[in-house]
Amino acid sequence: MLKKQSITLQMLLSVMSITIMISIFGIIFNVLNSINTQKNSFIYQSELEIKLIADFVSAPLAFGDTLAISDAFASLKHRESIRYATVYSPDKNALVTFNPYDYEVPKQMQKIESLFISDNPLILDFGLYNQTIPIKQDESLLGYIHIQKKTQSITDSTKDLLVKSLIFLLLIILLTYFISKSLSRKILHPIIHLASVAHRVANSKDYSIRVKHNKDNEIQTLYNAFNTLLKDTDSLTSNLETRVQERTHELEQSIEALKSVQTQLIESEKMASLGSLVSGIAHEVNTPLGNALTGGSIIVHETKELTRQINEGTIKKSTMLKSLDVLNESSQVLMLSIKRAADLIRSFKKISIDQSVESRQKFNLYSYLEEVLLTFHNKLKKVPIKATITGDKELVVNSFPGSYAQIFSNLIQNTLIHAYNKNKKDAKVSISIVNNGDSFTLIYEDNGDGMDESIIKNAFEPFSTTRRNMGGTGLGLNIVYNLTTQKLHGKIKLDTSPDNGTKFTFTIPISEN
Structure with a gap:
């Protein structure tokens, strides 16, 4: 009480x-x-x-x-x-x-x-x-x-x-009442005054305020100690403000430098992604172009042979028919190979433009992801990894196709680099699309090595990589996370454990006004 x-x-x-x-x-x-x-x-x-x-x-x-x-x-x-x-x-x-x-x-x-x-x-x-x-x-x-x-x-x-x-x-x-009242006023008034000044200093943050007492006693000692405390606090506050300003300036410079480095690294990651895309396309285009070159060489050879025989007048009907069959078959191989190369180049052009030009557009998600997988066909085949896409083939989204290309390029790159270092038997990658009405769910899953707890907790952090000494930047999954949450306004969930594969679940709005 x-x-x-x-x-x-x-x-x-x-x-x-x-x-x-x-x-x-x-x-x-x-x-x-x-x-x-x-x-x-x-x-x-x-x-x-x-x-x-x-x-x-x-x-x-x-x-x-x-x-x-x-x-x-x-x-x-x-x-x-x-x-x-x-x-x-x-x-x-x-x-x-x-x-x-x-x-x-x-x-x-x-x-x-x-x-x-x-x-x-x-x-x-x-x-x-x-x-x-x-x-x-x-x-x-x-x-x-x-x-x-x-x-x-x-x-x-x-x-x-x-x-x-x-x-x-x-x-x-x-x-006793009057004596106590008088003594309390005499003894406690200076202390109450000191408390009032302390409260005023606390509210105003004005450490230049001082208290005075005319009598040389214990109260004067208390006042002197309080004034010394205010003086020291004023000095420390001034020094602290200066130091805070200096540290803030240094921190701002460091943040700007980090942002610059991060931007450069992200751009490098993008270029590396495009470089990987170019490498994949080069490998994919090499086969149909080789077939086309072979077909063209056969056509040139048969054409020269027919021309020589016609000029010499030694051509026979059977020879003519046989040469025409060879020319017809070679021309079909040539056309199919050139068409295959053209399709690959068109996919590469579309994906590379989407990644470099960030514009919103409507597109069929299933078809677009097929084109992304197509650019990695040769690399996936080398492991080998069987890649499949399932789900809603008619889903049309109003979004940024380049972001999807970059997300799944990074995920596939991660799978190629990290998922099958222990066991490459029956390697599989699956992408499934589920239409939820106003949103859709994308599931990217592999049956590879998975991640342990120490990697999971920092998986989406920038510069988090297990291959730093082998050229890894640690920005792949960070870019995936930022694109999903900031650019596409979606959510991402990671489910993985050692030797049980890795599963990324994306929940993204179908369209935005």
Whole structure:
């Protein structure tokens, strides 16, 4: 509870509580001690009083003069504290009683006693005091005397003491309150002022503010320490701001340099991809061109032979027909080979233009991916890897075909380089297309070596490669990730484990406004 209050109130309540507790304990001790003292004094006075009365009545009692005893009791009328007094015979029967208020007096003495009797549970009501002593003369028992007294004097004195003590306690509380208030203001005000200044410094960040205290004491020491702290903080802040500006400038330069290097590496990766494409096309075109060259050579040879025989006039019909069959077959081979080479060159031209010119257009995804696979036909055949495309053949997307060419070129390159270093048996690559309505799913999967956990967690990070010393840039999958998420606004998921192949799942919108 106190923790939620101000330090001034905490100090005030603490001092007040301690003062009140000490005062109450002191009052209780004083009252109890006073009661004990008054009771002892009351008993002592009562003993003197009863002995004096016993001396007065001893002579009349010895002669059996009850009238003289009554006359002796008459002097007790002025003592208001005595309720009654009784003289008993040696056999404990009442002889003479002083009872001005007609209280009930026992006719038979009970026992010799000296005690306080009270039926009232109140702590300040001490009840009645009973005292009995024997009356003797020369060791001879003459009888007994019993008196009963009021204790109102003790009660009145105690109440008076309590009233005075409570008044004293109230004065102590008031005095403590004003003294504590004054001291707290004197002691805590500089600290509260310091807290206020500290709060202002924290809000304004103005470390040039200083605090002042005119007295040479502990508060002045605290103020000096606070001012020193502000001075050091101001100096450190200024130096830190300068250093931050310098580091920020250096960091900006480093970032620009990194961006430049990354751009160059990405361009290099693109060129490497195109170079790989050119290499694949060269290998693919080489076969049909070789066949075309062979067919053309045969046609030239047969044509020269026919021309020679015609000029010499030695040509026969059978020879003519045979040569025409050869020429016809060779021309068909020539045309098919040239057509095959033309198709390859057209695919290469389309893909290379798509990768270099980033323009949105509608295209059949299935057919386009077939053309991409066609450019890698020769390299896939060398492993050998069986590549297939399945799924929706009619899906038309409005997107960037060059991005798809670059994505799948990088994936196929990764497969060729990394997937089948351990086992090349029954190597397969599959691409499947699933139309989901507003989006479509592309799945690229191989049954190669897969990746371990250390590679998976950094697979899409730039410059992450296991073949850095063999010319790898580590940008292939990073380019795939960036093209998918930023250019095509899609998502990519990688599923792989050692010796269980690798699977890339792409979810991409079919078209964008």
